[in-house]
Amino acid sequence: xxxxxxxxxxxxxxxxxxxxxxxxxxxxxxxxxxxxxxxxxxxxxxxxxxxxxxxxxxxxxxxxxxxxxxxxxxxxxxxxxxxxxxxxxxxxxxxxxxxxxxxxxxxxxxxxxxxxxxxxxxxxxxxxxxxxxxxxxxxxxxxxxxxxxxxxxxxxxxxxxxxxxxxxxxxxxxxxxxxxxxxxxxxxxxxxxxxxxxxx
Amino acid sequence: xxxxxxxxxxxxxxxxxxxxxxxxxxxxxxxxxxxxxxxxxxxxxxxxxxxxxxxxxxxxxxxxxxxxxxxxxxxxxxxxxxxxxxxxxxxxxxxxxxxxxxxxxxxxxxxxxxxxxxxxxxxxxxxxxxxxxxxxxxxxxxxxxxxxxxxxxxxxxxxxxxxxxxxxxxxxxxxxxxxxxxxxxxxxxxxxxxxxxxxx
Numbered sequence: 300x301x302x303x304x305x306x307x308x309x310x311x312x313x314x315x316x317x318x319x320x321x322x323x324x325x326x327x328x329x330x331x332x333x334x335x336x337x338x339x340x341x342x343x344x345x346x347x348x349x350x351x352x353x354x355x356x357x358x359x360x361x362x363x364x365x366x367x368x369x370x371x372x373x374x375x376x377x378x379x380x381x382x383x384x385x386x387x388x389x390x391x392x393x394x395x396x397x398x399x400x401x402x403x404x405x406x407x408x409x410x411x412x413x414x415x416x417x418x419x420x421x422x423x424x425x426x427x428x429x430x431x432x433x434x435x436x437x438x439x440x441x442x443x444x445x446x447x448x449x450x451x452x453x454x455x456x457x458x459x460x461x462x463x464x465x466x467x468x469x470x471x472x473x474x475x476x477x478x479x480x481x482x483x484x485x486x487x488x489x490x491x492x493x494x495x496x497x498x499x
Numbered sequence: 500x501x502x503x504x505x506x507x508x509x510x511x512x513x514x515x516x517x518x519x520x521x522x523x524x525x526x527x528x529x530x531x532x533x534x535x536x537x538x539x540x541x542x543x544x545x546x547x548x549x550x551x552x553x554x555x556x557x558x559x560x561x562x563x564x565x566x567x568x569x570x571x572x573x574x575x576x577x578x579x580x581x582x583x584x585x586x587x588x589x590x591x592x593x594x595x596x597x598x599x600x601x602x603x604x605x606x607x608x609x610x611x612x613x614x615x616x617x618x619x620x621x622x623x624x625x626x627x628x629x630x631x632x633x634x635x636x637x638x639x640x641x642x643x644x645x646x647x648x649x650x651x652x653x654x655x656x657x658x659x660x661x662x663x664x665x666x667x668x669x670x671x672x673x674x675x676x677x678x679x680x681x682x683x684x685x686x687x688x689x690x691x692x693x694x695x696x697x698x699x
Contacts, residue, residue, distance in 0.1 A: 415684060422673060473622060473671075478693075479679035484615060489697050493678075497685070497693035 302327075302498045303416040304401045305408040307462075307470065310454040311428030311435075313482045314421035318403040320491045325498060328400035330391075338386045344379065352383045353405065354457050384465065404458070408475065409466040417498060420476040425451070427483040502527075502698045503616040504601045505608040507662075507670065510654040511628030511635075513682045514621035518603040520691045525698060528600035530591075538586045544579065552583045553605065554657050584665065604658070608675065609666040617698060620676040625651070627683040 304321060308314020315331060322329035335353065339346040391410045394400055402411075408418040423431070428451055429444075436442075442450060462470035473479050478497065480490050504521060508514020515531065522529035535553065539546040591610045594600055602611075608618040623631070628651055629644075636642075642650060662670035673679050678697065680690050 417685070424674060471673075473673060473679050473681060474624060474683075477681050477683075477685050479673050479681075481673060481677050481679075483674075483677075485617070485677050485697070489699075492699070493693040493695075493697035495693075496696040497689050499689075499692070 302399050303395050303411060303414055304419060304494075304498065305411060305416045306401065306403045306419045306421060307408060307476065308403065308421040309423060309428060309471070310451050310458070311432040312421045312423040313431060313487055314419075315403055316487055317419070317421055317480070317482075317491060317494070318401045320487065321494055321498075322401040324491060324495045325399070325401075328394070328398055329403075330394055330400055331403040334387060334390055334394075334402075334405055337390050338383055341386045341390075342379070342382050344383070349383055352380050353387065354454075354461065406462055406465045409462075409468070417478070417494075418476040419494065420471060420473070420479045422471065422479065422481055424481075424483045502599050503595050503611060503614055504619060504694075504698065505611065505616045506601065506603045506619045506621060507608060507676065508603065508621040509623060509628060509671070510651050510658070511632040512621045512623040513631060513687055514619075515603055516687055517619070517621055517680070517682075517691060517694070518601045520687065521694055521698075522601040524691060524695045525599070525601075528594070528598055529603075530594055530600055531603040534587060534590055534594075534602075534605055537590045538583055541586045541590075542579070542582050544583070549583055552580050553587065554654075554661065606662055606665045609662075609668070617678070617694075618676040619694065620671060620673070620679045622671065622679065622681055624681075624683045 302325070304318075304325075306314050306318045306321075308317075318331065319329055335346055335349050338344075338353075339349045342349065387405060388410055391402060391405060391407050394402065395407075395411050395414055395416075402416075408416060425448070429448060432447055432451060459470040462468065466475075468475050478494070480494075482490065502525070504518075504525075506514050506518045506521075508517075518531065519529055535546055535549050538544075538553075539549045542549065587605060588610055591602060591605060591607050594602065595607075595611050595614055595616075602616075608616060625648070629648055632647055632651060659670040662668065666675075668675050678694070680694075682690065
């Protein structure tokens, strides 16, 4: 069966690993940072800057209303953010139309909702995520335990705000997903094998 | 791999069907109402009464403290409830020790936590549960739409209270389960095939 799979994930839960392994097992495309690269190409913005926009929900400026006419405040930063969201939306839809694929993050579950993707959310206990982040940290990583715990929470808070901003829904709310997977005690190999079967 | 699977489920979500199909596919025992029958036999109470106790969290009576000594108020109903919980605990542990099995409801995920079962929670949208209840209703069922919607909510509220009473945890909180399955859009056949793979 042809299938599009979207994966939302808490930071450090192993969602990206599940995504890559799943795409490999199903022999379909996998998209994650490729989306940022493509947006950067289309908007002429630096990848790092696009990434920042996509990880943080912007402070929106409400238009000033005079009579029945709207005069939105001109704000270059907001305009850039909007063009990034616009390109992201188009690129994700193009990718999903081209072939079956796994897309990690980026509100793809919502952007592709009319295509009924298998919507997966990956999460884990705080302790598991902390340990996994330590194990996967690049060499020379110097965060203290306290800093790392704060960092994990901050990334998830930003993801939640961004998801809420784009979709108007609560990030991680089970009703927005078809399957929610807790990686705390289940080996990723078994999880992927199960998800493959659900897609066949 | 030998496995115990526990299934928590919202009323009308199809959790019981997933449980029976999963046990059949894995060729392992399935326990649900058998537990009530066994408790009734051991406690000399009517099955219907045991069922009532297990679906409702009791109003607990706090012991009266005089100085440093506790004098619990004697209450035959509370004593009966306690013996039902006690027997349920023992029966579930006996079942899990005898062979691999699927156990639906009854806080089995918590009672068997030291055995690391695959803890599944099955849920669905209110509309899906309403439709499924209508489809599966016994002939002559006469609840109005409003009554049925209220009934579904009431059963889930009782399950949540009972789970909280026995485990001290929030029913349906994803962190208490390994896999949460939304049956709203996914066919039960595919879900079961996926869960079978996760247990192999």
